[in-house]
Amino acid sequence: xxxxxxxxxxxxxxxxxxxxxxxxxxxxxxxxxxxxxxxxxxxxxxxxxxxxxxxxxxxxxxxxxxxxxxxxxxxxxxxxxxxxxxxxxxxxxxxxxxxxxxxxxxxxxxxxxxxxxxxxxxxxxxxxxxxxxxxxxxxxxxxxxxxxxxxxxxxxxxxxxxxxxxxxxxxxxxxxxxxxxxxxxxxxxxxxxxxxxxxxxxxxxxxxxxxxxxxxxxxxxxxxxxxxxxxxxxxxxxxxxxxxxxxxxxxxxxxxxxxxxxxxxxxxxxxxxxxxxxxxxxxxxxxxxxxxxxxxxxxxxxxxxxxxxxxxxxxxxxxxxxxxxxx
Amino acid sequence: xxxxxxxxxxxxxxxxxxxxxxxxxxxxxxxxxxxxxxxxxxxxxxxxxxxxxxxxxxxxxxxxxxxxxxxxxxxxxxxxxxxxxxxxxxxxxxxxxxxxxxxxxxxxxxxxxxxxxxxxxxxxxxxxxxxxxxxxxxxxxxxxxxxxxxxxxxxxxxxxxxxxxxxxxxxxxxxxxxxxxxxxxxxxxxxxxxxxxxxxxxxxxxxxxxxxxxxxxxxxxxxxxxxxxxxxxxxxxxxxxxxxxxxxxxxxxxxxxxxxxxxxxxxxxxxxxxxxxxxxxxxxxxxxxxxxxxxxxxxxxxxxxxxxxxxxxxxxxxxxxxxxxxxxxxxxxxxxxxxxxxxxxxxxxxxxxxxxxxxxxxxxxxxxxxxxxxxxxxxxxxxxxxxxxxxxxxxxxxxxxxxxxxxxxxxxxxxxxxxxxxxxxxxxxxxxxxxxxxxxxxxxxxxxxxxxxxxxxxxxxxxxxxxxxxxxxxxxxxxxxxxxxxxxxxxxxxxxxxxxxxxxxx
Numbered sequence: 001x002x003x004x005x006x007x008x009x010x011x012x013x014x015x016x017x018x019x020x021x022x023x024x025x026x027x028x029x030x031x032x033x034x035x036x037x038x039x040x041x042x043x044x045x046x047x048x049x050x051x052x053x054x055x056x057x058x059x060x061x062x063x064x065x066x067x068x069x070x071x072x073x074x075x076x077x078x079x080x081x082x083x084x085x086x087x088x089x090x091x092x093x094x095x096x097x098x099x100x101x102x103x104x105x106x107x108x109x110x111x112x113x114x115x116x117x118x119x120x121x122x123x124x125x126x127x128x129x130x131x132x133x134x135x136x137x138x139x140x141x142x143x144x145x146x147x148x149x150x151x152x153x154x155x156x157x158x159x160x161x162x163x164x165x166x167x168x169x170x171x172x173x174x175x176x177x178x179x180x181x182x183x184x185x186x187x188x189x190x191x192x193x194x195x196x197x198x199x200x201x202x203x204x205x206x207x208x209x210x211x212x213x214x215x216x217x218x219x220x221x222x223x224x225x226x227x228x229x230x231x232x233x234x235x236x237x238x239x240x241x242x243x244x245x246x247x248x249x250x251x252x253x254x255x256x257x258x259x260x261x262x263x264x265x266x267x268x269x270x271x272x273x274x275x276x277x278x279x280x281x282x283x284x285x286x287x288x289x290x291x292x293x294x295x296x297x298x299x300x301x302x303x304x305x306x307x308x309x310x311x312x313x314x315x316x317x318x319x320x321x322x323x324x325x326x327x
Numbered sequence: 328x329x330x331x332x333x334x335x336x337x338x339x340x341x342x343x344x345x346x347x348x349x350x351x352x353x354x355x356x357x358x359x360x361x362x363x364x365x366x367x368x369x370x371x372x373x374x375x376x377x378x379x380x381x382x383x384x385x386x387x388x389x390x391x392x393x394x395x396x397x398x399x400x401x402x403x404x405x406x407x408x409x410x411x412x413x414x415x416x417x418x419x420x421x422x423x424x425x426x427x428x429x430x431x432x433x434x435x436x437x438x439x440x441x442x443x444x445x446x447x448x449x450x451x452x453x454x455x456x457x458x459x460x461x462x463x464x465x466x467x468x469x470x471x472x473x474x475x476x477x478x479x480x481x482x483x484x485x486x487x488x489x490x491x492x493x494x495x496x497x498x499x500x501x502x503x504x505x506x507x508x509x510x511x512x513x514x515x516x517x518x519x520x521x522x523x524x525x526x527x528x529x530x531x532x533x534x535x536x537x538x539x540x541x542x543x544x545x546x547x548x549x550x551x552x553x554x555x556x557x558x559x560x561x562x563x564x565x566x567x568x569x570x571x572x573x574x575x576x577x578x579x580x581x582x583x584x585x586x587x588x589x590x591x592x593x594x595x596x597x598x599x600x601x602x603x604x605x606x607x608x609x610x611x612x613x614x615x616x617x618x619x620x621x622x623x624x625x626x627x628x629x630x631x632x633x634x635x636x637x638x639x640x641x642x643x644x645x646x647x648x649x650x651x652x653x654x655x656x657x658x659x660x661x662x663x664x665x666x667x668x669x670x671x672x673x674x675x676x677x678x679x680x681x682x683x684x685x686x687x688x689x690x691x692x693x694x695x696x697x698x699x700x701x702x703x704x705x706x707x708x709x710x711x712x713x714x715x716x717x718x719x720x721x722x723x724x725x726x727x728x729x730x731x732x733x734x735x736x737x738x739x740x741x742x743x744x745x746x747x748x749x750x751x752x753x754x755x756x757x758x759x760x761x762x763x764x765x766x767x768x769x770x771x772x773x774x775x776x777x778x779x780x781x782x783x784x785x786x787x788x789x790x791x792x793x794x795x796x797x798x799x800x801x802x803x804x805x806x807x808x809x810x811x812x813x814x815x816x817x818x819x820x821x822x823x824x825x826x827x828x829x830x831x832x833x
Contacts, residue, residue, distance in 0.1 A: 187448075189445050189446055192443065194429075203440070204411060207412040
């Protein structure tokens with residue numbers, strides 16, 4: 001078989017590529033529908049809405065990649081918690097300046113993520129149950145702190161919702177998570193995380209500290225959730241206890257759509273980003289077409305299932321090519 | 328990590344001593360009094376039956392489990408190994424029986440797994456490549472696979488070479504090989520022996536765990552025998568004979584004997600009609616009769632394994648069908664209804680319910696037989712289980728213990744007991760003595776002979792020629808996905824079998 005043929009098959013087998021292709025197709029469809037969307041002003045508005053979802057999808061990914069049933073349900077409520085704290089805790093204490101609020105909230109996210117990781121890796125709770133616990137605790141805390149929506153938020157949040165020198169401001173929130181993940185990719189950590197997610201017994205027997213790798217993965221997820229919470233605050237320009245939690249299911253959908261294997265150990269951050277953008281574009285296209293919100297949910301679900309079925313089929317196809325019998 | 332400096336190696340000084348180590352899992356005493364001294368520059372073999380504590384000894388020395396009593400003394404200093412990481416740090420590298428690779432990673436990444444810190448690289452990329460190439464060349468000869476190959480694309484033998492190379496790359500003071508050579512082909516095994524000889528000359532100590540007498544003879548300087556968790560003897564290689572080893576391992580002294588296999592009533596049990604086992608193979612037919620022991624032989628990938636699975640009803644043939652009692656068996660359920668029982672090859676993934684207890688693992692496939700008014704009757708389960716467990720000599724702590732608390736050989740016995748509880752008419756076994764010691768093998772042989780005498784049709788796929796010669800009345804040999812020949816008792820000989828495996832007429 002030619003090298004070119006196997007390279008193409010490699011692409012077909014790689015679910016990240018599927019997410020990328022779907023994204024490009026949807027961008028093309030969006031532009032065909034209305035060419036005026038390619039303007040800084042419009043893109044800035046679009047980015048405001050898309051960025052919290054994108055960072056949220058990045059936040060849920062390390063936990064899933066870490067394997068062992070890895071999952072982080074607390075992403076949505078943690079985004080909401082950051083949003084609520086800005087208005088209920090920081091602003092009354094006159095601590096809402098960006099240079100103070102940002103590091104504080106990011107550290108808090110990191111710490112809550114580390115608690116998730118500790119529950120999973122040390123207490124050895126099932127990740128889905130452990131993070132369901134933090135989901136409920138944070139959702140409850142949000143409503144207790146802020147029973148009704150409240151505004152405004154510090155001015156720097158609105159400043160970041162505008163274009164800066166022709167670049168959509170909300171993209172600033174993505175820089176942190178993107179650089180963090182890129183930097184991790186330059187260290188052995190990322191490879192180690194995929195090893196742990198692929199088979200933790202192999203990793204353990206090779207002397208890898210599986211527990212610590214997992215705690216760090218959940219902590220990174222918490223950190224990214226805090227970034228997503230800041231982006232969310234910039235988008236809604238207010239605080240609302242009910243706006244965070246629904247993100248959880250959306251970001252998991254995005255990650256799965258982007259080819260992050262829910263079994264762990266397989267997938268790339270790019271996939272999650274494209275998965276989130278794809279979800280966002282589908283939503284956007286349908287809203288413009290006047291499709292009801294209820295039908296949008298149906299289409300999300302169907303897209304996700306179709307993506308997973310396609311992945312499974314391509315895996316089976318690759319197996320057949322290698323001559324493995326199918327049962 | 329390596330402390331090789333001296334030109335002459337002091338082989339008298341103890342590198343690592345295991346003193347009075349004991350470990351229990353629940354009620355099962357895996358190790359009760361294990362003593363062992365490993366010296367630099369020496370290869371020390373450990374043999375023992377299944378359940379004698381070999382695997383537990385390896386786990387203790389690797390930091391996977393901590394001993395209840397006793398101590399591990401490294402270069403005169405007691406050490407506590409709380410995780411594999413610590414064992415690696417003090418210079419102990421282990422290659423486990425199970426081939427522990429990450430399929431989705433490259434060959435290179437698999438070789439260096441665990442050598443980095445979390446955020447800091449251990450060895451630079453340049454040296455990684457050159458050292459990997461050197462070690463792989465040493466083990467695999469002139470044509471090692473490319474370092475960027477995904478391990479998913481390597482065959483089992485190659486993967487086993489990879490995990491051994493991974494241990495060698497650690498440049499350990501002590502190398503533990505826990506039955507780590509089973510899947511290697513002969514050329515690689517020879518090169519491994521040479522590689523180990525070279526390193527022991529430089530001071531490496533090797534702990535070598537195996538079932539194979541020829542490997543012990545080829546490699547080791549001393550042998551320790553484990554029995555029921557105790558180290559019963561340590562002998563220099565010059566004093567080792569197979570008979571003596573067998574006697575020490577089991578407390579018995581008789582060697583493997585040919586079981587008297589009776590001819591049963593000869594009624595037709597299964598008919599194979601125009602079955603194909605590979606895309607390129609030719610269809611064939613075969614009749615399998617009650618009371619016979621039919622062997623299936625073939626080199627890996629030549630169709631014997633697949634045919635065993637077809638006869639067991641867990642895979643469908645590419646063409647053709649299997650008939651019993653004049654009916655075509657079209658799905659797994661039909662095979663079960665016609666009394667065909669299958670013992671799978673891979674215990675861990677196909678044979679046991681790992682999270683369940685020993686008792687549940689036994690009763691699982693026959694639960695419907697033990698009911699009274701639709702409710703489970705424990706008394707009936709016990710009545711069915713006790714004679715079978717006694718007959719097979721299953722060693723266990725409590726019935727409620729997890730299946731995984733048993734040694735591999737005892738797990739296999741529970742699986743056999745479960746299968747026999749179904750009172751099958753046809754018993755299909757896929758390599759049932761893989762990784763099983765001589766005494767358990769003997770137990771299984773006599774059990775199969777007994778079944779044949781009771782007019783069960785026994786079909787056994789085996790990778791061991793000795794086994795086929797001892798047990799079978801007929802052997803069907805597969806070559807390139809086709810039934811190549813069926814040897815009956817008169818034609819059955821070692822030479823004829825080997826010739827057949829390579830597609831030649833004897």
